[in-house]
Amino acid sequence: MPQTRSQKRTSAMEAALRTFFSSPRFAVAGASSDPSKYGHKVFAWYLQHSLPVTPLNPRSSTIDVLSRSYTTTALPSQLQDPSSYSMSVITPPAVTSKLLREAKEAGVAAVWLQPGSFDDEVLEYARKEFKAAIGGEGGNGGEGWCVLVDGEEGLRVAGREWEWAKL
Numbered sequence: 144m145p146q147t148r149s150q151k152r153t154s155a156m157e158a159a160l161r162t163f164f165s166s167p168r169f170a171v172a173g174a175s176s177d178p179s180k181y182g183h184k185v186f187a188w189y190l191q192h193s194l195p196v197t198p199l200n201p202r203s204s205t206i207d208v209l210s211r212s213y214t215t216t217a218l219p220s221q222l223q224d225p226s227s228y229s230m231s232v233i234t235p236p237a238v239t240s241k242l243l244r245e246a247k248e249a250g251v252a253a254v255w256l257q258p259g260s261f262d263d264e265v266l267e268y269a270r271k272e273f274k275a276a277i278g279g280e281g282g283n284g285g286e287g288w289c290v291l292v293d294g295e296e297g298l299r300v301a302g303r304e305w306e307w308a309k310l
Contacts, residue, residue: 157300162275163253164301166229167195170222170251172214172242173233173260176197176206181257182233185290192298193308197222199230203298209310219246226250229275233291236262247272258286
């Protein structure tokens with residue numbers, strides 16, 4: 144029996160989640176020291192789940208998260224072995240557009256576009272140009288796919304072991 148449209152979307156998103164969380168390393172574009180910003184919350188999520196993560200922020204050489212300072216990387220191309228990374232994006236759509244082009248050129252494998260980080264054109268580009276792109280409608284939150292809401296399910300789908308970090 145053929146899959147319904149929603150089943151296809153679900154299986155495609157499960158495949159994207161598997162690809163995203165199969166990366167050995169992660170980057171958070173838009174990482175921030177400000178606890179009220181999602182760039183801070185998403186970076187902290189990776190730390191709390193004991194995942195290897197690098198903050199991307201071209202305007203600050205370090206960020207402070209969970210009572211610790213982390214050295215930032217300015218651009219995806221400056222990551223050590225960019226093709227080994229999946230990247231969460233928490234930047235405005237105009238910034239995200241440029242960032243995705245840089246990430247694609249550097250070889251970043253997969254992206255997770257947080258709610259508010261994209262418009263239709265950016266989402267279409269991400270889905271066309273990356274092995275996996277997570278974003279848009281769906282997920283368990285009210286605003287679309289969000290690593291803070293859907294990340295643990297993504298880890299489960301990918302079969303990725305994790306534990307709460309003692310920070």
